[in-house]
Amino acid sequence: MQVILIQDVDNLGGSTELVTVKNGYARNYLIPKKLAIEATPSNLKQLDEKLKVKAKKEAAMLAEINKVIAVLKESAIKVGAKTGTSGKIFGSVTTLQIARAIRDQKGYEIDRKRISIVEEVKELGTYKAILDFGGSNTHEIEFEVVGE
Known part of the structure; x- marks a missing residue:
C-alpha cells in the first residue's frame, strides 16, 4: 500500500514522502497514529500543491x-x-x-x-x-x- 508520510518516521522516510509499506503496517500503525495518510488521487494532488508552495517559499528565502x-x-x-x-x-x-x-x-x-x-x-x-x-x-x- 502506498502512503504519504505526514511526519518523519525512523527507517521509513521523511515528511511529505510517498512510500510503499505493507497493508497491516499502514492500517494498524501509521494511519491510526496520524503518521501517514493513504495515497489516494486527491491526497496526491494536495501533496503536489503543498510541495509546489514549499518550493516557492524556499526559493524566495534563498x-x-x-x-x-x-x-x-x-x-x-x-x-x-x-x-x-x-x-x-x-x-x-x-x-x-x-x-x-x-x-x-x-x-x-x-x-x-x-x-x-x-x-x-x-x-x-x-x-x-x-x-x-x-x-x-x-x-x-x-x-x-x-x-x-
Whole structure:
C-alpha cells in the first residue's frame, strides 16, 4: 500500500514522502497514529500543491539569504572591543557582539545562534565567522576587531 508520510518516521522516510509499506503496517500503525495518510488521487494532488508552495517559499528565502550575504561580503564588519596597551582584548568577542555589529552597520537582524566564530578572538585584527541559515546554507564572513 502506498502512503504519504505526514511526519518523519525512523527507517521509513521523511515528511511529505510517498512510500510503499505493507497493508497491516499502514492500517494498524501509521494511519491510526496520524503518521501517514493513504495515497489516494486527491491526497496526491494536495501533496503536489503543498510541495509546489514549499518550493516557492524556499526559493524566495534563498534569494533573500543571497541578498543578505552579498551585502555582508561587501566589506568587513567592524566590532569594537576594549583593549590594553599591547593590543590584547579584555575578554573576547562573542557572537552577540557580531550580531549587534551586523544590525548596526548593515541593517540586518541575524540571530546570534546562527553565528559561529571560527577561531578564538583575543587580539585586534581580522577574523572569520560562519553564518548558518539552516540546511546547506552556510556562509563565511569576515569581521574586524578594532579598539574602542
